[in-house]
Amino acid sequence: MLGHIARRLGSNGLKGISPQQLLPKETHRHLQSSLDTIRPISTVSLWPFSSQPRDFSQPNSSWSPEMQKVYDHYYALCDTDTENGEGKKRPWRKLPSYNRSIKYATGGIHLSKLIQAKARLFTRNVKEQGATFEYVVFVNKEEKRCVCVFQAGRLLEGAPGHVHGGAIATMIDTVTGTLAGFLSGPIMTANLNIDYRSPMPLDSVVLIHSALDRIERRKTYITSKVTSTDESKLYTEATALFVSISVGHLFGSRN
């Protein structure tokens, strides 16, 4: 829209009159910043379909310097692929994060029934970057634990100026569930116990540390604590139980 106005201004023969003179100051500022972000056509993808699912846990411009710094710290500890195909073995791995649970799975009639075109993963369903859940999970397979770097956006307010307890529970469920799924395969949350120790200000960057406690038959027990990035402040402690399920469980089958 602003680009269109700018083109019209340029082609209407308004010679000698600058956009500043024609437009209110605020509109001109928006126009200028819009023009500054126009990319050359050679850098714009014309192919409307993507074969690669988008990884929502990549750094973006909404991340605070603190979020980026902690991300860089853990990313430097991760496995890497070198040019000759030999990766450097390191203990940590960054997990990708998509906005749908099973979009990229293929399967029979059961899976196709599950795939609803409009379904979206709860934590990844707000388009505005930084408004809700910004997070990335790093997992350490040897130590059977993971760390999530979480930046809580302004739309997660509960108590004034602070993060809603349900949003914190959502993230604890997500992170402990991710670790349980990583270690035990398909699971569902059976029990989640949370102790809220100190209020978490909006826009905080926190660490969600989760570790395997034990596995008993179909039950995977995970412990978790949420701390400040320097680990000096404790926000939340939790324990979670995940029960291994078969795909049929989601359709009411008991096997």
Ligand SMILES: CCCCC/C=C\C/C=C\C/C=C\C/C=C\CCCC(=O)SCCNC(=O)CCNC(=O)[C@H](O)C(C)(C)COP(=O)(O)OP(=O)(O)OC[C@H]1O[C@@H](n2cnc3c(N)ncnc32)[C@H](O)[C@@H]1OP(=O)(O)O
């Ligand atoms: C293809 C499958 C995909 C699965 C999808 C999972 C995740 C989505 C994937 C990607 C998303 C990415 C990241 C997020 C990851 C995870 C976070 C989201 C996970 C959720 O947000 S998920 C929604 C909330 N979740 C539910 O909606 C569960 C409702 N519920 C049930 O579906 C059943 O209730 C179930 C399955 C839990 C158990 O049912 P069941 O019939 O299979 O097993 P049964 O009852 O026999 O229990 C077996 C043993 O667990 C003990 N046990 C059971 N429940 C207990 C409890 N509450 N407390 C203490 N012990 C308990 C028994 O005492 C027995 O113990 P024992 O072996 O010693 O006898």
